[in-house]
Every structure is written in C-alpha cells, then in structure tokens.
Amino acid sequence: xxxxxxxxxxxxxxxxxxxxxxxxxxxxxxxxxxxxxxxxxxxxxxxxxxxxxxxxxxxxxxxxxxxxxxxxxxxxxxxxxxxxxxxxxxxxxxxxxxxxxxxxxxxxxxxxxxxxxxxxxxxxxxxxxxxxxxxxxxxxxxxxxxxxxxxxxxxxxxxxxxxxxxxxxxxxxxxxxxxxxxxxxxxxxxxxxxxxxxxxxxxxxxxxxxxxxxxxxxxxxxxxxxxxxxxxxxxxxxxxxxxxxxxxxxxxxxxxxxxxxxxxxxxxxxxxxxxxxxxxxxxxxxxxxxxxxxxxxxxxxxxxxxxxxxxxxxxxxxxxxxxxxxxxxxxxxxxxxxxxxxxxxxxxxxxxxxxxxxxxxxxxxxxxxxxxxxxxxxxxxxxxxxxxxxxxxxxxxxxxxxxxxxxxxxxxxxxxxxxxxxxxxxxxxxxxxxxxxxxxxxxxxxxxxxxxxxxxxxxxxxxxxxxxxxxxxxxxxxxxxxxxxxxxxxxxxxxxxxxxxxxxxxxxxxxxxxx
Numbered sequence: 001x002x003x004x005x006x007x008x009x010x011x012x013x014x015x016x017x018x019x020x021x022x023x024x025x026x027x028x029x030x031x032x033x034x035x036x037x038x039x040x041x042x043x044x045x046x047x048x049x050x051x052x053x054x055x056x057x058x059x060x061x062x063x064x065x066x067x068x069x070x071x072x073x074x075x076x077x078x079x080x081x082x083x084x085x086x087x088x089x090x091x092x093x094x095x096x097x098x099x100x101x102x103x104x105x106x107x108x109x110x111x112x113x114x115x116x117x118x119x120x121x122x123x124x125x126x127x128x129x130x131x132x133x134x135x136x137x138x139x140x141x142x143x144x145x146x147x148x149x150x151x152x153x154x155x156x157x158x159x160x161x162x163x164x165x166x167x168x169x170x171x172x173x174x175x176x177x178x179x180x181x182x183x184x185x186x187x188x189x190x191x192x193x194x195x196x197x198x199x200x201x202x203x204x205x206x207x208x209x210x211x212x213x214x215x216x217x218x219x220x221x222x223x224x225x226x227x228x229x230x231x232x233x234x235x236x237x238x239x240x241x242x243x244x245x246x247x248x249x250x251x252x253x254x255x256x257x258x259x260x261x262x263x264x265x266x267x268x269x270x271x272x273x274x275x276x277x278x279x280x281x282x283x284x285x286x287x288x289x290x291x292x293x294x295x296x297x298x299x300x301x302x303x304x305x306x307x308x309x310x311x312x313x314x315x316x317x318x319x320x321x322x323x324x325x326x327x328x329x330x331x332x333x334x335x336x337x338x339x340x341x342x343x344x345x346x347x348x349x350x351x352x353x354x355x356x357x358x359x360x361x362x363x364x365x366x367x368x369x370x371x372x373x374x375x376x377x378x379x380x381x382x383x384x385x386x387x388x389x390x391x392x393x394x395x396x397x398x399x400x401x402x403x404x405x406x407x408x409x410x411x412x413x414x415x416x417x418x419x420x421x422x423x424x425x426x427x428x429x430x431x432x433x434x435x436x437x438x439x440x441x442x443x444x445x446x447x448x449x450x451x452x453x454x455x456x457x458x459x460x461x462x463x464x465x466x467x468x469x470x471x472x473x474x475x476x477x478x479x480x481x482x483x484x485x486x487x488x489x490x491x492x493x494x495x496x497x498x499x500x501x502x503x504x505x506x507x508x509x510x511x512x513x514x515x
Contacts, residue, residue: 027174032143033069037087039142040064040121043149047136048089048117053197053233055115055414056091057495063090067116067269068174073161075147081123082158084175086235086266086276088114116235118278120162122152131155153231159189159201163229166262166281176275179262183281187226197413199231202284225284227261232278232410236417237268240277244421245323245386245409254322256315256406258282282407287400291393295440299451306458309437312396313462315404316433320426321467324385330423331381341373344484351491357505358490364512365483372480382477384423391429392436412488430471431481433459435489435507442503483511 028036041064048054049061067086075081127135127148134154139147152158167185169177187203194200204224230242243263250259260282265275291312298305332340348365352358358365388395389411397405411420434456441452464470471478489504 028069028071030066033066035143036069036083037064037066037085039139039144040085040149042141043137043139044087044119051233052496053199053413054117055234056089059091059093061089062092064088065090065114068266070175072120072165073158075123078125080152080155080158082152082161083119083121083123085119085121086116086269087119088116090114116276117233118231118235120152120158120231122150122155122158124148124150153191153199153201156188156190159191159203160187162201163187163189163203163227163281166229166264166279174267175278176265176267177262178264179281180259181261183262184226189229198233198410201229201231203227203229204284225286227281228284229279229281230408232280234413235266235276235278237270237272237274237276238417239274239421240410240417241386241389241420242408242410243277243280245327245388246280246282248326248386249319249322252322252326254319254326256319256322256404257409258285258405258407285397285399285405288397288405291396291398291404292436292440294398295393295437295455296443299440299444299448305451305455308398309455309458310462310465311402312404312433313459313464314466315396315406316391316429316459317463317466319406320385320387320429323387324383327386328423329383329385332384332425333381336384337375337382338373341369341480344369344372344480344487347484348487351487355490355494357501358487358508361508361512365487365508368476368480368483368511371476375474375476382425382474384425386421387424387426388429388432389420389424391432393433393440394436414488414492425477425481426467426469427471427474427477428481430460430463431478431485434478434482435485435504438507439503442506447506479511482507486511 027033044064045061049057065088067088068084069086070084071081072084073080073082121136122131122134123144125147127150131150131154134150134152136149136151139145139149163183164185165177166179167183169179184205187205189201189203192200192202202225204226232240232242243260246257246260249257260280262281264278266278268274268276291308294308295305298308345366348358348362348369352362388406388409390408390413391406395406395408397407399405437452437455437459440455441448444451460471486504486507490501490508493500493504
C-alpha cells in the first residue's frame, strides 16, 4: 500500500455534515471506552449472537473488552451519533474457532475465547420509523442512558459519513483511511441484506431511500450504483486477503477482479506492527448477476449451463495465473503434502465431533486424505500458490457483456487468517467450484446429477484450456480437496443453515464411497 496515500484519523466530529468534515481530536480514553462498553454490554449480549457474521454461536457470551473505541460522529443537537468499536467478545467453553486477537495480558478478567469484532453503532434519542428494523436496544446504564442504540449501517446519513472519511481522510489516530483513486462526493449508501459473513454498503448517485437493502451485486442493483464497501466484522491482525490479493492482481493488470479504490484499517492492539483490515471499497459492477443466481435460473428453465461454466473455468485460470505471477509460489514436497492431508483429517475429526451425522462416513472420507498423503511416493513435488480460498458460484459476477469477474477473496471465514494466506495447490479453488455446481443441482426437484456433471466437466475443460493444466489429471488430489470442502460445508450448514445440511451430506455419502 502506498504510504503517501495513507493518513490516519480518529475523528471526534462536532456538528458536521459528511461533506464538510472538521478537524479531529483524540479517541476515547481507556476509562471512557470501558464505561461506554459497560453501557452497551446488556444490549450486545442479546443482539450480537443473533448476527449472521457472529462466529461464536452456541457458546455463552461472558463479557466485552474494548480494543479501540472512536466517535466518528458524536451526537449534536437532535442528530445521530456514530460509534466505531473494535470489541473483544469473551466466551466460555465450546470448541469454536481460535480467537482473532489474543487476549491482552494486561486484562484483568480471566482469559477466555477472544474474537475481535468491528461494530458501527448509531445513537439517537429516538429512532425514526424507517430505521425501526435496525434497533439494537435502549441503554439503561452508563453514559448512554436514555439513548437508543441501533445498527448504524442502516442509516443513510451515517453510511454517507463513512464514505466521506474514505474520500477525504485526515488527522492522526488508530484508524487508517487509505485510497488509491478519487471518489466522487455526495453518493448515497444503502445496506445490502444478503446473507453473508460480513456487511456490505452500496453507494451511488440514486436516492438512499429508507436505508433498506436493495438487490445488490446478485441482481444488478440500480442504474446509479458506483461502489460497494465491504465491512469486515471478525477482524484479525495481519494482511487481509480481501485487500491484499485484489491489490496484487490490480498491480499485475488482471481485469477479472475489481481493483480496490479505498480501504480502512486499524493499528494492531497487541503492538505487533501489523494492521487490522476493516473495510474495502471497490467498483460496483452495475447490471451484473452472480453465478449462483444465473445457474439456478438456467436449471429452473431446463437450460444447460455448460457454456457459462466453461467461461468460468477460463476466468478462474486467468486469476490463478495472475496470482502466481504477482506473489511468491512454492513447491510442496512429500512432507508438505502429508501435512496437508493430516490437516484435512484433523478437520474431519473435529467436524464429526460437532456434527455426529458425519461419524458413519468418517472412515470412508479418511481414505481420500490417505490417498493424498501417498501421492508423492516418487518424490515429485507440486506447485502451490495464493488462491481465492472460498471459490463458488456466489463469488462470481457476470456483467451484461458476458464477462465473468471474481470477488470476495476473504477465504473461508472460519479458518485462521494465517491458514487462509498460506500457498495452496490451485485445485483447492477448482474443488470449491465443483461443489457449487452440486449445490445448484441439489436445490432442484428432482435432483439433477447429470446437469451438475456436465457443468463440472465444462468448467474443468475451460480451466485446462486457459492454464494448460487439467485439474482432473490428479483425481486423488481433486477428491481430497472436494472432500475437505464438503466437510467444511457440513459444519457451516449445521451451525448457520440447518435446512441446507442435506446438500453437503449427499456429497459426503458419495465421497465416502470413493466415487
């Protein structure tokens, strides 16, 4: 990232409009931050575990510790206030994911799980009717007593303020607003309501309305939409792939991925010198539709999707080629391949403990990982590189001219950031897309395995044409990664969408049989 483009701010606005930001002053002191969290804690206890992006479901929340608290817009007169919080959520028991930020050794409470979450909370004396659905609660203790707290991203005024900070940053402090290109003023924002592990705002020159979500990237949005801002919820120290990889691809000249326009970060609270990526602004691809919706529509009409699948395979290969050119690659020898297989087997064991329905299939699934571990008996290595990490049809967009783009390089959110940034064989992404075709086919009554098989072959053909490497040439490698992905899907669906659990379980039965 360009040091020249970077400025750091901790705003404490007075009575400002988003288009005319005043000078700033320091963030809340530790004592004030603790008092504010104390005021919010009873509300967050009820609200936070219900959010789709909360990773600690099923484990009791025992407390909240402030990592950083910034008033992006203090209340003035009858207007709203906007609080930016990085909060470590303490939880007891369970076997959830590792903490995103380790507990501070200076903390007085006993160390428990410590995921760090980014919250943007609006504060008003009373909510207007169009923001009623954003209500978090009414504070009854501490400095916010008597005020109404709500999800600030639903508020068009506060959404506009956030974009203004990205457009014209300034001042010192723990938040870092950075941009690579100019951003027009006066764009209205709306929050998308799509199910996802983060939150997204779309900005354009059309009316923001009541702040309700539009159809967004999945359905083309509105004619004036210009940018989409992804707000990362569970945050980690270190380079985040959702910013790191698109920046690298832009530098390499790859046009398959929208280049970041602006982003914001925070300093590592542990003092390690890393930053925490908090949000990324990219161009909004107007009129585009995501591959998942297109594939569902094709199947519902009885149409083939093989032409589109072939083009998607080419696009995936082009992204992989650009990533290999832009970032370091490695060669995995026998030991490293065995380590991959061991990690897959360990994830299977952990998932089977959490989802007992997996237990009868575990021995058969394990044979896929055993076959992977034995691939390099002759000492032949295989290339590994940075990959997308969570590629499926919903992470692709087709523009009106028929061109495919790839988005959302965060990787699988439940996995540690270091693991998501680790070089992998490119077939990992291929396996993810093959599983996605199966998801589409399973959503149709009756199930259409023949449709899925043709899409899978067309996708691999397109990938082979563009890359010169056919992912089907090593069936053991492909089966191992597809099995690992299906195990991940079972765990994810069991936690978040139980009604979808039969879809990956059908693949588990197939893969356990070695098909």
